[in-house]
Amino acid sequence: MEEKQVLHMKGGVGKESYAENSSLQKMVISKVKATVEESALEAYCNIFPDCMRIADLGCSSGPNSLAVTSYILDEIINQMTMKKKKPLTFQVFLNDLPGNDFNTVFQSLSSFYERLKKKKKNETGGKFDRPLCFVMAMPGSFYERLFPNNFIQHFFHSSYSLHWLSKTPKGLVSETGEAHNKGNIYITKASPDVVGKAYLSQFQENFTTFLRYRSEEIVTGGCMVLTMMGSATSNDPKHKMEIMGRALNDMVSQGIVEEKSLDNFNMPVYCPTAKEVRMVIEDEGSFELQKLEVFEIAWDAGFNEEKGKINNSTNVDEDNIDKYNRGKYVSDYMRAVLEPILMKQFGECIMDDLFERFTHKIIESMANENWHYINLAISLTKKQGYI
Numbered sequence: 001m002e003e004k005q006v007l008h009m010k011g012g013v014g015k016e017s018y019a020e021n022s023s024l025q026k027m028v029i030s031k032v033k034a035t036v037e038e039s040a041l042e043a044y045c046n047i048f049p050d051c052m053r054i055a056d057l058g059c060s061s062g063p064n065s066l067a068v069t070s071y072i073l074d075e076i077i078n079q080m081t082m083k084k085k086k087p088l089t090f091q092v093f094l095n096d097l098p099g100n101d102f103n104t105v106f107q108s109l110s111s112f113y114e115r116l117k118k119k120k121k122n123e124t125g126g127k128f129d130r131p132l133c134f135v136m137a138m139p140g141s142f143y144e145r146l147f148p149n150n151f152i153q154h155f156f157h158s159s160y161s162l163h164w165l166s167k168t169p170k171g172l173v174s175e176t177g178e179a180h181n182k183g184n185i186y187i188t189k190a191s192p193d194v195v196g197k198a199y200l201s202q203f204q205e206n207f208t209t210f211l212r213y214r215s216e217e218i219v220t221g222g223c224m225v226l227t228m229m230g231s232a233t234s235n236d237p238k239h240k241m242e243i244m245g246r247a248l249n250d251m252v253s254q255g256i257v258e259e260k261s262l263d264n265f266n267m268p269v270y271c272p273t274a275k276e277v278r279m280v281i282e283d284e285g286s287f288e289l290q291k292l293e294v295f296e297i298a299w300d301a302g303f304n305e306e307k308g309k310i311n312n313s314t315n316v317d318e319d320n321i322d323k324y325n326r327g328k329y330v331s332d333y334m335r336a337v338l339e340p341i342l343m344k345q346f347g348e349c350i351m352d353d354l355f356e357r358f359t360h361k362i363i364e365s366m367a368n369e370n371w372h373y374i375n376l377a378i379s380l381t382k383k384q385g386y387i
Helices: 024-031 033-047 069-085 102-109 109-124 194-215 240-253 260-261 274-284 316-347 348-368
Strands: 051-057 091-096 133-139 154-159 223-232 287-298 372-382
Touching: 024 033, 024 069, 024 154, 024 287, 024 316, 024 372, 033 069, 033 154, 033 223, 033 348, 051 069, 069 091, 069 109, 069 133, 069 154, 069 240, 091 102, 102 109, 102 133, 102 348, 109 133, 133 287, 154 194, 194 287, 223 274, 240 260, 240 316, 240 348, 260 274, 274 372, 316 348
Parallel strands: 051 091, 051 154, 091 133, 154 223
Antiparallel strands: 223 372, 287 372
16 A cells, blocks of 8 residues: 555545544644744744744644644744834745645635734734735655755644654564454554564654754754654553554454455554654754653543534434543544545445444543543754754
């Protein structure tokens, strides 16, 4: 499978789209807001450029795509006003794989620009006489070069993207063709050591490449804030992918999914520990680690009663409506993320059945296992002496 073709969120603005199922990601962005503002302001104050270039890597689509850009512009415009600095132009690059739904992002730009105009007028009392911000797309993998040398002045951002790998790790199949991770689609406590080592090796390769390329593209003193899913331990990450594997195993036992199809499938995702991230940053060497914060959020963080409404045909006891809605909320945002790659492997016809089963598995897990997301928020500055 060519991961680049299927590693994208579900586009559009329908009820199953990423745009309508990304409130958890919005909450994660809000929790890192202060770090983003602090780092972007540091980059601005170090140089006071005429044009500040910002790149958001793995922007996806929907309301979150321009959220971080809004935070940064608001903070810097406030500083410009306070210090009576000359007008500043922003150039913002939104990056994701070519399959991303950039059209939905572009359709939201008019309201984004209008809000900037009002903010400029309100804070300066003057006429908005020229564009403040230019937003453009930069399709491509962030595991490859995206910009010319020293082009980004002065901030990179990425949220909930870097735990996605460039490809499924090598070494998950033996020399005789037998799958090492049978019955699983990600690392579980039952997975043999070779599986965890293969995933870690692929993450180390990808993250090293990411840092090296960004160091070539950003000016010295430029800043970068990265947020990714993490884990407490490498060999037992307690991730929802394990729950998805349980749902798929049930479908195998009932003859709905072929056993071989499940055994040969592994998600190109790795949720590293804080120690693993720190080691790659130190070994690669071009960035100074300013801050590495670890925080947890519940799987159903961001839930509201408008999400996951129960279908009238669903037979759910009234006492369990809230539990079901919360499980459905989690299942829906996972579907918006995973459906393209799962559909490629297992076919479109089982998706409704799979995610209904997944909903009930999530409800069971939330009640009995109480797993949470572990998140890593990383603030970096490019070191002196690296070209």
